[in-house]
Amino acid sequence: MQQPPEPAPALLDGPAVDISDASELLLGYLEWYREALMRKLAGLTDDQLRTPVEPLGWSPLGLVQHLGWVERRWMRWGFAAQDVVAYPPGGDAEEWAVAAGTSTARVIAAYQAEVTAANSLTAAAVLSDKARLGGRFRTPGQAPSLGRILFHILQEYARHVGHLDIARELIDGQTGE
Numbered sequence: 001m002q003q004p005p006e007p008a009p010a011l012l013d014g015p016a017v018d019i020s021d022a023s024e025l026l027l028g029y030l031e032w033y034r035e036a037l038m039r040k041l042a043g044l045t046d047d048q049l050r051t052p053v054e055p056l057g058w059s060p061l062g063l064v065q066h067l068g069w070v071e072r073r074w075m076r077w078g079f080a081a082q083d084v085v086a087y088p089p090g091g092d093a094e095e096w097a098v099a100a101g102t103s104t105a106r107v108i109a110a111y112q113a114e115v116t117a118a119n120s121l122t123a124a125a126v127l128s129d130k131a132r133l134g135g136r137f138r139t140p141g142q143a144p145s146l147g148r149i150l151f152h153i154l155q156e157y158a159r160h161v162g163h164l165d166i167a168r169e170l171i172d173g174q175t176g177e
Helices: 022-041 046-050 060-079 092-097 103-124 146-172
Strands: none
Touching: 022 060, 022 092, 022 146, 046 060, 046 103, 060 103, 060 146, 103 146
16 A cells, blocks of 8 residues: 655745745744744753753753743843843853752743743734833833844844754754754
8 A cells, every 4th residue: 555645844944935024924933933942852851951061061951041031131121121130140150050959840931931921012012113211221222123122032043943953963863954
């Protein structure tokens, strides 16, 4: 009996090929990269998630924690000017290193909470809306548009998900899309 042919792989990642609206494209790709982050963690043990990868010096879970801080800094503190802690007290070292007593579930939940908060802010705005003053941005001349902020966050994800591809290959040989 002949097997049915394998479905053809998608020609493009991210949003559907018929999407041309800039907002839909930007938000669609951002969501695709957020999901790619989680896909690339799938199958790793808790020890593999938590152990810094040499020669990179950070763990996959540390990268998730960092991206949670990125979401918070740019969306809640930056765009919405919320009165939130924008950086951990220990700076970059604490942002990237997961404390021994902090569970994997807690790091993932904190990251997902920041994504949810960012999505709520984005849903109530348009790309041309300027960041509110008082948080990260103090003057109108410093305040970027939501589109500029989201583009920055997108490039952070693109870069770091690529880094995670390298880490994953060093950990267990898995390669990504």
